[in-house]
Amino acid sequence: MNRFKVFKIFCFILSVAAAVYYPVKKVIQYECHKSEVFEFKVTGRDPYDPARGRFLALVVHPVKLDDKLRYKAGYFAVLGKDKDNYASIVDIVSAPDGRSCVKLVKAYSYIRYPFERFYINEELAPAAEKVFNDAVAAKKRCVLSVRVYPDGASAVNDLLIDNVSIKKLAMQAVQDKK
Numbered sequence: 001m002n003r004f005k006v007f008k009i010f011c012f013i014l015s016v017a018a019a020v021y022y023p024v025k026k027v028i029q030y031e032c033h034k035s036e037v038f039e040f041k042v043t044g045r046d047p048y049d050p051a052r053g054r055f056l057a058l059v060v061h062p063v064k065l066d067d068k069l070r071y072k073a074g075y076f077a078v079l080g081k082d083k084d085n086y087a088s089i090v091d092i093v094s095a096p097d098g099r100s101c102v103k104l105v106k107a108y109s110y111i112r113y114p115f116e117r118f119y120i121n122e123e124l125a126p127a128a129e130k131v132f133n134d135a136v137a138a139k140k141r142c143v144l145s146v147r148v149y150p151d152g153a154s155a156v157n158d159l160l161i162d163n164v165s166i167k168k169l170a171m172q173a174v175q176d177k178k
Contacts, residue, residue: 030149036100037157038079038087039143040113043136056118056125056132056159056166058144061086076101076152077111087146096152103152115146118159120167127177128170135161 044058078101080090089111093101105112120128135142145157159166 030153030155033149033151035147035149036079037145037147038081038100039085039145039160040087042142042144042159044132056120056128058116058118058159060113060116060144075104077104079148086143096150098150100148100150101152102146102148102154113154115144115154115156118144118156118166120170124167124170124174127173128166131161131169131173132159132166 041061042058043061044056076093076096077089078091078093078097078099079087082088092104103114105114132142141160141162143160143163145160147155147157161169
C-alpha cells in the first residue's frame, strides 16, 4: 500500500470516529447521570408549520412566577413538586447548582420553557390535535412528562391525557376512523 492510500484510510477512520464521538458522548452523559421526571400541567393548540412539520404547541404551567421570585435575575428555574405532584418553581438561579433545574427562555413575571412543543408523527398529528383539544375542553388531566437533568437540560418523555399517552390515543382515533 502506498502512503496516500494509508493516509486516506486514516482520515476516513478519524472522520468516522469524530462523527460517532459526540452522539455517543451525549447518550452516555444523559443515561448515566441522575435525572428526575416532572409532570407539568398543559393546555394548548396544534399549529401547522410547513418548515417544522406538525407539533402540538403547549402552554406549560406554571406560567407566572410568584412575587418573591419575580425580580430575581437568573435563567434557570429550580423545580420541585407541589402538593398535587405537579412541577413547581422553587427558585430562580443564574447557573445550575446540582438541583433539578431547567433553562428558561424568559424569566420575568411570565416565563417560557424550552419544551413548549410536542412533536408527533405527521399522520397522527390531526388526530392528536383533536384528542388533545377535546381533552382540554373536557377539563381532563393533561400532563407533559419531562425528564430534567441537574445541568439544566431537559427531554420530553410524553404527553399524557388521564395517564394515557397521546400517541396511543391518536392511534386509536385513526383506527376508529377506518
